[in-house]
Amino acid sequence: MQQLTDQSHEIDFQSEKYKDAYSRINAIVIEGEQEAHENYIQLAQLLPESEKELIRLSKMESRHKKGFEACGRNLQVTPDLQFAKEFFSGLHQNFQTAAAQGKVVTCLLIQSLIIECFAIAAYNIYIPVADDFARKITEGVVKDEYSHLNFGEVWLKEHFAESKAELEEANRQNLPLVWKMLNQVADDAKILAMEKEALIEDFMIQYGEALGNIGFKTFEIMRLSAHGLAAA
Ligand code: PL3
Ligand code: FE2
Ligand code: FE2
Numbered sequence: 001m002q003q004l005t006d007q008s009h010e011i012d013f014q015s016e017k018y019k020d021a022y023s024r025i026n027a028i029v030i031e032g033e034q035e036a037h038e039n040y041i042q043l044a045q046l047l048p049e050s051e052k053e054l055i056r057l058s059k060m061e062s063r064h065k066k067g068f069e070a071c072g073r074n075l076q077v078t079p080d081l082q083f084a085k086e087f088f089s090g091l092h093q094n095f096q097t098a099a100a101q102g103k104v105v106t107c108l109l110i111q112s113l114i115i116e117c118f119a120i121a122a123y124n125i126y127i128p129v130a131d132d133f134a135r136k137i138t139e140g141v142v143k144d145e146y147s148h149l150n151f152g153e154v155w156l157k158e159h160f161a162e163s164k165a166e167l168e169e170a171n172r173q174n175l176p177l178v179w180k181m182l183n184q185v186a187d188d189a190k191i192l193a194m195e196k197e198a199l200i201e202d203f204m205i206q207y208g209e210a211l212g213n214i215g216f217k218t219f220e221i222m223r224l225s226a227h228g229l230a231a232a
Contacts (some may be wrong), residue, residue, distance in 0.1 A: 006128055011193055013131045019077050021191035026072040027079035028087050028185065032119060033065035035088055036148075039095055039111040046104045050155070057148055064141045071134040087184060090177040091115065098170070105156070105163040106170040112152025113210050114174055118181075120145050121202035122194075129193035149206070153213045160215040167214075168224065176228030178203070200229075 012018060040058035044051045072079050091110055098106035123142040127135055156163055182203075186196040204225055211221045 007193060008129050008131060008135070011129060011131075013075055017191055019075060021188040022072070022075055022077045023080045024083050024188050025185065025192060026068060026075075026077055027081050027084035029068045029119075029122075030065055030072070030079050031081060031084035031088055032115065033061050033068060035092060035095075036111060036115060036119075037061035037065065039107070039115075042095075042099050043104070043107055043111065046099065046102065046107065047155075050151075053151065057151065060144050060148070064144065067137040067141060071131075071137055074133045075131065087181060090180070091174060094174055094177070103166065103170075105159070105166040108152045108156060109167055109170040110174055112148055113156075113207065114178060116145050116149040116152065117203055117206040117210060118178060120149065120206050121199050122189075124202055125189075125194045125198050126192065149210060153210050156214045164215075171224050172227055175225070179228050 037058050040054045040061060044054035044058065047054060069079075091114070095107055095110045098110070120142060123138050123145065127138050127142070130138055156167065182196060182199060189196065189199065208221050208225045211224055212218070216224065
């Protein structure tokens with residue numbers, strides 16, 4: 001049986017409805033990439049031994065942002081950046097608070113695990129339903145995001161014993177925000193032919209795998225990754 005990987009032929013990318021939803025989703029992605037850029041610069045200050053690598057990641061994030069800006073322009077959509085800033089404010093605040101306290105484990109969990117897994121899930125689900133221009137851009141971006149996730153996994157695995165308690169606390173504080181964010185985009189995502197259930201499923205797979213790679217046991221992963229999910 002032939003697998004259906006390109007469902008985009010049924011979508012009217014120029015309809016007002018599509019463009020209206022895209023103005024928010026596109027802005028979220030642009031803002032997400034911008035915040036990721038800034039977060040890796042801050043992480044570079046917190047982890048001088050990985051400074052070069054983290055600055056390299058931060059530069060990749062600026063390129064992603066430019067790519068998604070081009071996707072919006074290509075559809076003649078103006079991104080609603082105010083909406084997107086608001087959308088990220090919870091995670092943004094938590095990252096800033098943790099960074100100010102030198103809590104590098106919390107910062108890595110927020111950026112390299114939660115935000116990267118959220119991005120990977122969203123981009124994976126978006127690729128088959130994207131317009132041709134955006135699909136090419138997003139395919140390139142998602143490859144990079146796996147390497148950003150990997151940076152966090154490797155560091156946290158190496159420091160697992162001493163990071164475990166902080167990871168659990170940071171997960172408890174931040175994962176419920178992800179479910180809230182998902183609910184906030186669900187209606188717009190659906191107009192782009194992205195299903196909320198598929199986003200949740202992909203996120204859970206990426207995040208669960210990441211926690212396993214770091215050193216958490218299966219029963220711990222289940223407890224951690226479902227935290228606050230009831231609200232979604
Ligand atoms: C980190 O490198 C990037 C952070 C971006 C976060 C994106 C979250 C996206 C959630 C919105 C779901 C729709 C995605 C559509 C893709 C264009
Ligand atoms: Fe990115
Ligand atoms: Fe990234």
